[in-house]
Amino acid sequence: GAGVSQSPRYKVAKRGQDVALRCDPISGHVSLFWYQQALGQGPEFLTYFQNEAQLDKSGLPSDRFFAERPEGSVSTLKIQRTQQEDSAVYLCASSLAIGGDREEAFFGQGTRLTVV
Amino acid sequence: AQSVTQLGSHVSVSEGALVLLRCNYSSSVPPYLFWYVQYPNQGLQLLLKYTTGATLVKGINGFEAEFKKSETSFHLTKPSAHMSDAAEYFCAVTEPNDMRFGAGTRLTVKP
Numbered sequence: 468g469a470g471v472s473q474s475p476r477y478k479v480a481k482r483g484q485d486v487a488l489r490c491d492p493i494s495g496h497v498s499l500f501w502y503q504q505a506l507g508q509g510p511e512f513l514t515y516f517q518n519e520a521q522l523d524k525s526g527l528p529s530d531r532f533f534a535e536r537p538e539g540s541v542s543t544l545k546i547q548r549t550q551q552e553d554s555a556v557y558l559c560a561s562s563l564a565i566g567g568d569r570e571e572a573f574f575g576q577g578t579r580l581t582v583v
Numbered sequence: 584a585q586s587v588t589q590l591g592s593h594v595s596v597s598e599g600a601l602v603l604l605r606c607n608y609s610s611s612v613p614p615y616l617f618w619y620v621q622y623p624n625q626g627l628q629l630l631l632k633y634t635t636g637a638t639l640v641k642g643i644n645g646f647e648a649e650f651k652k653s654e655t656s657f658h659l660t661k662p663s664a665h666m667s668d669a670a671e672y673f674c675a676v677t678e679p680n681d682m683r684f685g686a687g688t689r690l691t692v693k694p
Contacts, residue, residue: 507592507687509673509684509685509687510627510673510684511684512683512684523681558626558627560682571629572617572629573629574619574626574627574628576624
């Protein structure tokens with residue numbers, strides 16, 4: 468596709484429900500990032516993939532959060548037993564590489580998760 | 584690990600006035616620095632970036648930023664604000680395999 472695509476755009480989940488958020492990066496992009504953006508805040512790093520390898524998951528706030536990118540393209544962020552504090556916009560970004568002169572990250576429009 | 588501090592969560596200017604949004608960073612390696620803009624209900628859009636070379640970089644919509652290593656700063660400026668510039672602006676710093684954002688500055692432009 469032309470850009471990074473995230474689905475769904477909006478998700479309302481009942482507290483305790485599991486959710487899965489999808490990210491389709493730009494074709495050929497090696498690097499993929501997930502961020503959490505709470506209302507009025509900047510994006511907070513969650514996790515980073517290089518192809519299918521999850522190189523950094525230090526930003527995942529708890530073991531209820533899990534991300535995968537099994538074939539090095541589409542990625543899924545899963546949140547188990549959602550809590551109200553999980554309500555945020557979840558942003559996905561991809562780039563050709565990190566390092567060198569090709570490190571610009573392209574962002575999707577995000578998935579707004581509301582836990583009620 | 585790198586970090587970014589944006590001074591001022593809200594900046595308000597009059598249309599036609601100078602825009603100055605401040606960003607300071609810390610990084611253990613020579614940084615790559617970015618400014619992104621976010622309009623309501625939209626994703627982040629790259630305004631400009633600094634990697635190497637010229638320290639004054641020009642971006643879209645008339646914005647520019649200057650990398651000052653001695654001050655660890657990368658402030659964003661625009662000589663004359665437009666109403667359409669009203670948005671949230673984020674400064675970001677990258678090291679290999681990592682990109683971190685500031686908390687953002689909301690720019691309001693008054694007629």
